[in-house]
Amino acid sequence: MQKTLRLGLTGGIGSGKSTVAQMFVARGAALIDADQIARAVTGPGGAAMAAIAEAFGPEYVAPDGAMDRERMRRLAFSDPTARARLEAIVHPCVLHENERRARRAMEQGSALILFDVPLLVESGHWERRLDGVLVVDCKVETQIERVMLRNGLARATVEAIIAAQATREARRGAADVVIYNDDGVTLADLQRQVAQTLQCLGL
Structure with a gap:
């Protein structure tokens, strides 16, 4: 094989x-798009959202339950430690979903x-x-x-x-x-x- x-x-x-x-x-x-996955895990009900709310406060959660991207972008751009904290939350979620999709692609014979x-x-x-x-x-x-x-x-x-x-x-x-x-x-x-x-x- x-x-x-x-x-x-x-x-x-x-x-x-x-x-x-x-x-x-x-x-x-088979294409696995890390950016698209990152948007999903920080979207409404996304896998990273509970940890983001806990780490940064409810003001970084938009009314629809997604991450407030503009507010977070300003914070991460001005504060490298905040960016590192965000990446420590988001990256494991993205990698987990990447691997799940990769396994599925392999099962489908890609x-x-x-x-x-x-x-x-x-x-x-x-x-x-x-x-x-x-x-x-x-x-x-x-x-x-x-x-x-x-x-x-x-x-x-x-x-x-x-x-x-x-x-x-x-x-x-x-x-x-x-x-x-x-x-x-x-x-x-x-x-x-x-x-x-x-x-x-x-x-």
Whole structure:
């Protein structure tokens, strides 16, 4: 029986990571989205909510029972210890759900499970759970231009988001596979890189 490959997918904001993820899914990969799971566990009735309310107080719980994301974002941005406390609550919940979904994908016969983790390099929680790391890479200036255009954010805001993430060099240093997605790279070019990656993985 073929071993299921567990590949971490990451990339800076605006790198095109989500586009690449969907190309892998179209070719049969199972996708597990860590951000989507994090939103679920901090949503109404989410697995992390009781501990968040206890650790931070009821004012950090919105009327619908979800985490008040804007209030928590302001706190976490201004207070690194608060961010660490939040991560200590949320990360175990996310990892537990990741593994539950991974087991289900394996039972369904998936040859490749793609873990979409935006902060994979930063987290330090992932290395032992993965067979390899795939990074979607582009120049920082390309990231800035794409996110300004897509989200309507000011340049300084985008630069602050990028500064809070791992550097391009750190991500490339952690990569087993790099998919390059800068200006001039077409969707057809990306498809070819995805196909080549799967071929190299024997899939």
